[in-house]
Amino acid sequence: MKLELGLFVFMLATFVGLEIIRKVSPLLHTPLMSLTNAISAIAVVGSIVITGRDHPWYITALGAVALFASMTNIVSGFLITDRMLKMFKTEPRTEPRR
Amino acid sequence: MKGGLAPIELVYLASAALFIFALSWMNAPRTARRGVIAGVLAMTLAVLGTLLTPGIVHWGAIAGAIAVGFVVGVPLSRVALTAVPQRTALSHAFGGLAAGLVGAAEYYLGLSAGGADLTRFRMSAISAEIILGFLTFTGSLMAAGKLQEVRWIPQRPVTYRFQNASNLALLAVAVVCGVALIARPAQLAFLFPVMIALSLAFGVLLIIPIGGADMPTVISLLNSYAGLSAVAMGFVLDNKLLVVAGALDGSSGLILSIIMCRAMNRSFTNVLFGAFGQVQQKAAAGEQRAVKQETPEGAAQALEQAQLVVVVPGYGLAVARAQQRVRELYDQLSRRGVDVRFAIHPVAGRMPGHMNVLLAEADIPYDKLVEMDDINPDMPQCDVCLVVGANDVVNPAARHEKTSPIYGMPIIDADKARLTIAIKRSMNPGFAGIENELYYAEHTYMLFGDAKQVVGELVKQLSGGSGMH
Numbered sequence: 001m002k003l004e005l006g007l008f009v010f011m012l013a014t015f016v017g018l019e020i021i022r023k024v025s026p027l028l029h030t031p032l033m034s035l036t037n038a039i040s041a042i043a044v045v046g047s048i049v050i051t052g053r054d055h056p057w058y059i060t061a062l063g064a065v066a067l068f069a070s071m072t073n074i075v076s077g078f079l080i081t082d083r084m085l086k087m088f089k090t091e092p093r094t095e096p097r098r
Numbered sequence: 099m100k101g102g103l104a105p106i107e108l109v110y111l112a113s114a115a116l117f118i119f120a121l122s123w124m125n126a127p128r129t130a131r132r133g134v135i136a137g138v139l140a141m142t143l144a145v146l147g148t149l150l151t152p153g154i155v156h157w158g159a160i161a162g163a164i165a166v167g168f169v170v171g172v173p174l175s176r177v178a179l180t181a182v183p184q185r186t187a188l189s190h191a192f193g194g195l196a197a198g199l200v201g202a203a204e205y206y207l208g209l210s211a212g213g214a215d216l217t218r219f220r221m222s223a224i225s226a227e228i229i230l231g232f233l234t235f236t237g238s239l240m241a242a243g244k245l246q247e248v249r250w251i252p253q254r255p256v257t258y259r260f261q262n263a264s265n266l267a268l269l270a271v272a273v274v275c276g277v278a279l280i281a282r283p284a285q286l287a288f289l290f291p292v293m294i295a296l297s298l299a300f301g302v303l304l305i306i307p308i309g310g311a312d313m314p315t316v317i318s319l320l321n322s323y324a325g326l327s328a329v330a331m332g333f334v335l336d337n338k339l340l341v342v343a344g345a346l347d348g349s350s351g352l353i354l355s356i357i358m359c360r361a362m363n364r365s366f367t368n369v370l371f372g373a374f375g376q377v378q379q380k381a382a383a384g385e386q387r388a389v390k391q392e393t394p395e396g397a398a399q400a401l402e403q404a405q406l407v408v409v410v411p412g413y414g415l416a417v418a419r420a421q422q423r424v425r426e427l428y429d430q431l432s433r434r435g436v437d438v439r440f441a442i443h444p445v446a447g448r449m450p451g452h453m454n455v456l457l458a459e460a461d462i463p464y465d466k467l468v469e470m471d472d473i474n475p476d477m478p479q480c481d482v483c484l485v486v487g488a489n490d491v492v493n494p495a496a497r498h499e500k501t502s503p504i505y506g507m508p509i510i511d512a513d514k515a516r517l518t519i520a521i522k523r524s525m526n527p528g529f530a531g532i533e534n535e536l537y538y539a540e541h542t543y544m545l546f547g548d549a550k551q552v553v554g555e556l557v558k559q560l561s562g563g564s565g566m567h
Contacts, residue, residue: 003219006333006341013342016118017349023125026444026469029354029451030182032124033321037189039117039137040328040347043196045148046335050203051163052154056210059203060156064163066199069192071167072174074141077189079175080182082134087458088127090465 031084038077044070109147110339116140117343121350127464144339179459180416183317183448187242190320194234197327198294201227204334205283205290213284220334221283225276227330228290229269229297234323236301241316244305245448255309262371265303272296304370311490313448315358315369322351354450361444361470363496363506389525392543394552397519398559401427404481406437408473410510411457413447414487414523418549421460424486427553428462430560439466441473441510443491474511483515485536487549489522493534504532518542521552 024032047070050063116136123133154160177185201224208216216224243251275293278286308316325347332340359366392400401407409428415421431438440462446453454467477483485492492512495502512518513536520537522544536542545552 002336006336006338009338009341010329010345013345014349017121017346018353020118020122021350021353023122025126026357026451027454027464027467028124028127028130030449030455031130031451032350033186033317033354033450034182034189035120035124035134035137036321036325036347036350037186037193038141039120039343040193040325041196042141042144042340042343043193043200043328043331045144045337045340046200046331047196048145048148048160049151049335050200051159052156054153054155055207059207060159062199062203064159066196067160067163068167069196071164072171073189073192075168075171076174076185078134078138078141079172080185082131083175084179084455085127085130085134087455088130088464089458089461090463
């Protein structure tokens, strides 16, 4: 039962993803990719559980490295996406003087 | 806990919905920043929810790893925008690494518990997670190295005999290891590190034969793999939020790769196994044809008298750091009432949408950044087309020269403008190593020199003789 449910969720999420991403303006494809980078760092959820539970030290170490990697992606992904999006304007920031 | 729904599941549900909102707000620049806020909110919910799961004892390790993540993540978000492709590739590498390590941890946990947990289904998911995660890890590291132009990573594609056959054989052996482990997870435990090593090696070998011009496609594809490895992790941990977020990332990477492939008229297999970007030997052997040169004065005059100027920027513009000068040129011309637009080819730059970000940084309004398909109908009305650092994307050979490697690739119709001015450092062919017949066309004039300097001179000419206004 678990497997079927998982596959259903996977299929539906993929279709939703395909539909949404198709509508994203090509103007924003670079920020889109950095945002999806941050979103796929949801692996953080798995890393926290592995790191946090009472396991042999080498398992904790594997989890901690995974947690570090995911956290880096979350932090840098969201920050750089916002930094890039701030630059998209319709009018120049300052009208240059003559 | 009505209906047997744990609070954590509700948190994950909200988080998944917010991720979907985050991506759908990315459809336009006006709402895009809202998307980032939704994404941050979703991630915070997911992390806090997970921290509340019972059984967590190693708080120090968690806090430490999170802190180091912040320490490394913040500087990574401040890189120059020309380095964003490398940063993105590096981030795919981290995503793959995280998935691979969690997969390995789950396997060894299952093994130390006697292997009863390692059902066929979980073991399949773990194998997929390991192979995808680790090949994404090394593949993305190689891609990041190539983009960063790290000295010991060759920039040009490296090819050898039976390359594709041996690479695929390697991957096949990794998959066979995975299948064997699914059948006998505990007895064949020695195969697990073998599978990891093979996946790591395959990632490296996959990227070695790929050249700079194909990086946009490869980065998109690796993006997709990173997402799929998160999906596999979701199956291993039976976590639907991971499946949803991973699937969103995977489909995003897939769509971007398809767009990139279409923009080059090539297939996935051709990008991955075609070793594009090797210098074409035979084309260069032909006769030397003459090009016509223009002076900055003449070019400035032509620009000033134009009604519609279309600038075709390429990665060469970013390499020369000419964005600011181009913006000054834009200011000078718009002030004279000239309609200046920028024609953006989907594969211009080193990743999808790269050119848009670089020009937006220079404060060029985004409504002036026009996609190829929207600008091409206007090209015959264009008085001056200024090509800055672009090459293959304006090569008319793509339309008719059947033997050309870029035959069939959609191009920006720079040759249909009344006058074309191409700024170029020298007559060296571009990344694809192909001669560009645009430069020899009747209405094309060349301005040789560094893009930043040449555009600077144009600006100087225009600001000096502002009597028109």
